[in-house]
Amino acid sequence: MSVCLAVDIGGTKIAAALVDSATNHIVDRHQIVTPKSQHPAVFSAALASLLTPFIAPADFVAIASTGIINNGILTALNPANLGGLNRFELVDEIQHITKLPTYAMNDAQAAAWYEFISLTPNNNTHNMLFITISTGIGGGLVLNQQLQTGARGISGHIGHTVVDANGPVCGCGRQGCIEKVASGTAIGELGTALFKRPCTGQEVYQLALEGNSEALNIIHSSAAAVAELIANLTISLDLDTVVIGGSVGLAPHYCEYIQQYLNEKPELYRPRIIPAKSGGDAGLLGAAHWFARQESHT
Ligand SMILES: [Zn+2]
Numbered sequence: 237m238s239v240c241l242a243v244d245i246g247g248t249k250i251a252a253a254l255v256d257s258a259t260n261h262i263v264d265r266h267q268i269v270t271p272k273s274q275h276p277a278v279f280s281a282a283l284a285s286l287l288t289p290f291i292a293p294a295d296f297v298a299i300a301s302t303g304i305i306n307n308g309i310l311t312a313l314n315p316a317n318l319g320g321l322n323r324f325e326l327v328d329e330i331q332h333i334t335k336l337p338t339y340a341m342n343d344a345q346a347a348a349w350y351e352f353i354s355l356t357p358n359n360n361t362h363n364m365l366f367i368t369i370s371t372g373i374g375g376g377l378v379l380n381q382q383l384q385t386g387a388r389g390i391s392g393h394i395g396h397t398v399v400d401a402n403g404p405v406c407g408c409g410r411q412g413c414i415e416k417v418a419s420g421t422a423i424g425e426l427g428t429a430l431f432k433r434p435c436t437g438q439e440v441y442q443l444a445l446e447g448n449s450e451a452l453n454i455i456h457s458s459a460a461a462v463a464e465l466i467a468n469l470t471i472s473l474d475l476d477t478v479v480i481g482g483s484v485g486l487a488p489h490y491c492e493y494i495q496q497y498l499n500e501k502p503e504l505y506r507p508r509i510i511p512a513k514s515g516g517d518a519g520l521l522g523a524a525h526w527f528a529r530q531e532s533h534t
Contacts, residue, residue, distance in 0.1 A: 239263075240528055241287065241294035241334065244343060244519040245301040245326075246270065247317070247371075252286050253517070254293060255524035257531075260353075262517060264290065274319030284333045297330055297338040298527035300346035300519035306389040308340060313396055314407030339527040341385055343519040344368055345392050347512075348376020349383045350522030351479040354513050361477045365469055366512070367394060369462060369490070370482035371437075373415040379473060383526060394469065395419070399461045414465055418458040420484045426454045441487055456493060458484070463497030467505040481512030 242262075244251040251267035266289075271282045287297075299305075303312040308327030315322040331338040348366035355361050364378040373395035377384040384391040395415035396408045403412025416422055420437030427435035427443070430450055443451035462485075466478050480491050491511050498506045512518070 238295040238528065238531065239293050240524040240531075241290045241297045241336065242520040242524040243283075243287065243297065243299045243301075243330070244346075244517075244523070245299065246343065246519075247302055250282065250286060251516075251520060252290055253520050253524075254290055255298075255521065257295075257524065257528040260521055260525050260528075262520065265517075265520075266290075274321050276320060276324055279321060279324070280329055280333075283330065287330070287333055291334050291336065294334070294336055296527065296531045297334055297336050298523040299326065299330060299338065299340035300343040300523040301326060301340055302343055304389045304393070305340045305342055308338075313393060316407055337531065339523075339530060341523055341526065342374075342376070342389060342392065344374035345376040345383060345385055346520075346522035346526065347481065347514065347518035348378060348392065348479075348522065349526045350514055350518040351481070351512055352378045352381075352383070353522075353525055355477070355479075355510075363473055363475045364477040364479065365394075365466070365473075365475050365507075366392075366479045366481065367462065367466070367485065368482035368512075369419060369458070369480070369485040371420050373419045373462075373482075377473070394465060397465060397468075399464055414461055418461040420482075423454055423458055423484065426457075427451065430454070437484065441484070445488060455490070459490060459493035460497045463494050463501075466494070466498065466507065466509075467501050470505055470507050475507045477508045477510060479510050479512050481514070481518070486511055 238257045240255040242253045242255045253262045253265040310324040310326045312318045351366045367375045375394040376392040396413045398412045399414045400412035406413035406416040423437035427440035444455045
């Protein structure tokens with residue numbers, strides 16, 4: 237039996253937890269607000285103070301982080317998102333703090349793995365996509381029952397597949413990425429343009445729920461774009477299951493809208509659609525479980 241120190245690094249919070257590898261349950265957990273300053277030294281100091289109380293009982297560290305983790309180094313498709321932390325040596329830094337074997341992966345990949353192992357029974361699921369529609373759009377792929385992290389850590393970055401070739405320019409450099417037209421941020425931007433006042437995605441969603449037909453159209457075009465993406469990936473990868481998460485993805489009726497658009501397509505394009513089970517700890521638990529398997533082989 238071993239104990240994992242799991243760390244989830246996001247844009248708004250950093251969470252750390254001790255996870256019992258035998259049960260994959262959290263036994264102790266703490267979180268802090270992600271430092272506003274993106275100076276690497278400030279970030280490292282915040283990590284050190286968060287992690288230090290958890291080091292003694294831990295056997296290894298499993299990190300789920302925003303961005304791309306390529307050979308332990310944090311980068312992003314849109315480097316502006318990380319500011320001074322672009323090319324931050326995440327694994328080396330945490331290994332330096334904890335003196336423990338340290339592994340890292342993308343947070344949506346970790347969440348995908350957690351959703352996969354939470355499916356009951358999961359042995360009928362071979363090819364699963366997890367898609368999170370929130371501030372941005374992210375994802376993770378489990379193919380042949382194995383999580384795909386990718387040689388460069390990129391696998392599953394489905395938010396940057398193009399759904400509108402004439403759409404707005406995305407921070408990654410492409411035009412019309414689905415993140416730019418269907419995410420919570422995009423829903424807010426479309427509402428802002430439509431209602432001629434600053435709107436968040438949440439406000440637009442609330443208006444739609446209250447029966448505002450223009451706001452509802454925005455939500456429907458988001459769900460329709462996600463359904464197209466799901467259909468494209470299903471026919472490319474032979475997906476049998478798609479798990480939907482994120483604050484938009486789990487908002488009232490959103491999954492039903494996706495299903496409605498998928499139902500208009502031929503059967504081969506329609507995987508099973510399931511809402512995500514996990515709360516905010518999917519990244520922690522997914523990374524802990526995935527890397528416990530690696531740790532047991534060393
Ligand atoms: Zn993009």
